[in-house]
Amino acid sequence: MASILRAAGLTVRPVERAGAADVGALRRRVAARSGPLVCAGLLEAWPARAGWNPADLAERHGERRVTALMDLPATHVLFPQDQRHYERELAFGEFLDRMTATGPTAPCYLAYQRADEIFDPADCDFASLLPPDGHGTDTRVWIGSAGTRSMLHSDLKDNLFCQLWGEKSVILLSWRDSRAAYPFPGNLVNSRIDLAEPDLTRFPRLRKAVLHQVRMRPGDLLYIPRGWWHDIRAHTPSVSVNHWFGEPLGLPDYLRLLGVLGPAYWRATTRDFVAHGLLRREESTRFFFSPASTGRRLYDALRTGDFSHSNDPSADA
Incomplete structure (x- = not known):
């Protein structure tokens, strides 16, 4: 997607990268909130990195019932119908089979699932990365086919986005450039822009903004500071986990x-x-x-x- 944005004349820069397994660089960036940071290979020692692949997940948790989003639209910012229209209850193993076989034209997603409701939270060792800071945290799992999309939006808390299996791309925009994100009038945390088809006639302020881009590969961790707008899209079937933490925007x-x-x-x-x-x-x-x-x-x-x-x-x- 970065090539589409550059072809439209937009400024797209790579997200800064830290050295392999550089926890100190992550902690300094979180303390400063000076922008996003990719830490390549930081998750290699996690049990989730080795074991949260479709085959192992199906073997250990395949009988569990889950509610997933099936046959999602592949284009546009808003769902044509209410999200509940796409919800289906099925066995986790059946979902994993569908997820690996489904193409990007009708993606499926087990998304926003609390990690501890299915998996052992100790498989993701966030405590060794960042010490507790007195604020509430939450860890969510995102498992889906190629073509899944979290359209451009902003979260109120700092976020560690972790790629465990498969590949995704992330485009980011600073909170200070929120006017260039063109939020919906009734909802300040969701953008009206589809970055896959940037319409600079409708959204001209985007021309002056600086976007940041990274392709997330297995073992990569991305720090997204609170408020930063981000658009996340899967190139392949994918397993990700994210961890919200810190003091929220108020x-x-x-x-x-x-x-x-x-x-x-x-x-x-x-x-x-x-x-x-x-x-x-x-x-x-x-x-x-x-x-x-x-x-x-x-x-x-x-x-x-x-x-x-x-x-x-x-x-x-």
Whole structure:
């Protein structure tokens, strides 16, 4: 995808890489939050790196029932239908068979799955990488076919994204360039841009932004600082795990972004504050694992003091 972006005239730089197994470089980058960092080969000693491949997973966990997203659309930012339309319950072994056989035109994904609900969390030794910091953490597993996509979005916490099997590409954009991400008016953490088909007529601010790109191979770890926008796509059937940690972005950060985005965003936030906060109307889930709308989150902030509780994956861990 980086070649598509460069051909469109956009600036794309490689993500900085640390030396093999350089835990110190990772810790310094996390402390500084100075940008993303790839640590190649940092996961080679993990049991998950050796054992979380489809054959071994099927042998050890194949009878377990899971709920996966099947026959997903291969294009566009939003799902044509509610996400629940794509959910199917099936045996994990059956899903793994489908995952390895499915092409990218109708991908399938066991995604946003808490690691400890299926696997031994000790297989991923995050504690040896970063000491506890007093904030909640959450670890999720992402297992899917070629063609799976997490479209351009922003997370409120720091993130360690780990590639265990297969290959994915990640495109990143700094939080400070959030206006160039063109968030949806009602949702400040999801972008309207499909980076595979960049429309610079609709989204001209992207021309002045700097994008960062990395192809993740087995054993690679990518540090994504909180707020950084990222688009993740699988080139092959893939097994990944991510770990959210640290102090989250808070209400002042989002209010500053809301302030510079303008009246269309203020109107959408007010609408959703009333509809999904005061009136408690159910929100649609046409984003990939839709977070609550900005208006609903603002309502929660006024009611509970926590703007991001409904979008904090560790909050209900």
